[in-house]
Amino acid sequence: MIDAVLIGLAALCAGYFAVIVLYAGIGTSFAFIWLFFAALCLFLVYGKWYYRRNADRIPRWVPVSVVTTCVAGLTVFAAVCIMVFSGVAGSDPVGLDYVIVLGAQGKEHTVNGSLKLRLDKAIEYVEENPDTILVLSGGPMQGEEKSEAELMYDYLRYNGVRPDQMLMEKRSASTVENVAFSRLVIEQDRLARKRKREALFQPVGPGVEPLAPDKPLEIGVLTSNFHVFRARLTARKWGIENVSGIAAKSDPVLFVHLCVRECASIFKDRLVGNM
Incomplete structure (x- = not known):
């Protein structure tokens, strides 16, 4: 199940990269991040497959570290995305100087x-x-x-x-x-x-109030x-x-x-x- 999800995400990322290139050009800033995401998903699929066949030779801390890093990265990324999306919603302020x-x-x-x-x-x-x-x-x-x-x-x-x-x-x-x-x-x-x-x-004469601050x-x-x-x-x-x-x-x-x-x-x- 996890393998299918990761392969599907890799396909989506690669497909979105193709859309960006066709729509906005190969020089679009940061576009290659989507190929990196696709490669990362495929690497995780391969790593999971390799670990299942070599579990006796690979220390337990290696897969634990990989999973922890991925979960932490996704959590932080999701939190930042929520903050970014917070700027999308809301009504415009009125009467700004x-x-x-x-x-x-x-x-x-x-x-x-x-x-x-x-x-x-x-x-x-x-x-x-x-x-x-x-x-x-x-x-x-x-x-x-x-x-x-x-x-x-x-x-x-x-x-x-x-x-x-x-x-x-x-x-x-x-x-x-x-x-x-x-x-x-x-x-x-x-x-x-x-x-x-x-x-x-300009205030003139005694007792005249100055301009308000x-x-x-x-x-x-x-x-x-x-x-x-x-x-x-x-x-x-x-x-x-x-x-x-x-x-x-x-x-x-x-x-x-x-x-x-x-x-x-x-x-x-x-x-x-x-x-």
């Missing part, structure tokens, strides 16, 4: 794929929350001087978003840099707006649904405490693959201290 829209570089220097889905979600959000300011985050695209933030700005402007409702962060090349540099942009904009208000409403900022991070969990934790790590996630749709064919890749990114960022 700023929303950081994360870039998504693709093969072509155009608004398509994940980036288009994120920008369409941003358009939908500002239509419902006209006072929210979008922070478009993305550095220079490979081989071009124009930044991803500028490409995003042009797309949103063409689709009716007001120029005064958008800020650009044009240096970042990763999720960590997206968050860190966008925070600086927000702080600079906040300070400029505060100075402008103070200039317009600024309320705590409410900031959102808009990204693909599978990426929301990591983006929020990264934002908190880099000093944005009151942060909400806004989930854009992702490619339905690649969704499972993107979630698996995201799990690996979460492990990496946790190890290096990015989140």
Whole structure:
């Protein structure tokens, strides 16, 4: 029974790899993990068969260690997947002060794929929350001087978003840099707006109350649904405490693959201290 399940999983993993290659190309990031999963399942089938025939020569701790490692790995992986999926569900927060829209570089220097889905979600959000300011985050695209933030700005402007409702962060090349540099942009904009208000409403004469202190900022991070969990934790790590996630749709064919890749990114960022 276990052998049949493992062989079936190996076939599914190999088949999904073929789908990814045909759908998105052989260069799809992290695609070969599915061939690794397929090979692992077949190796476990072979290992089980080999152990049954050589049980008297193989120490008991070897199969126990293999099974323990596999169960522990599956448990941890399942727990991380649940956390990733937690970013998919839930309603959008209302009335945020700023929303950081994360870039998504693709093969072509155009608004398509994940980036288009994120920008369409941003358009939908500002239509419902006209006072929210979008922070478009993305550095220079490979081989071009124009930044991803500028490409995003042009797309949103063409689709009716007001120029005064958008800020650009044009240096970042990763999720960590997206968050860190966008925070600086927000702080600079906040300070400029505060100075402008103070200039317009300068208290005059004794007994005049000064301006009320600024309320705590409410900031959102808009990204693909599978990426929301990591983006929020990264934002908190880099000093944005009151942060909400806004989930854009992702490619339905690649969704499972993107979630698996995201799990690996979460492990990496946790190890290096990015989140």
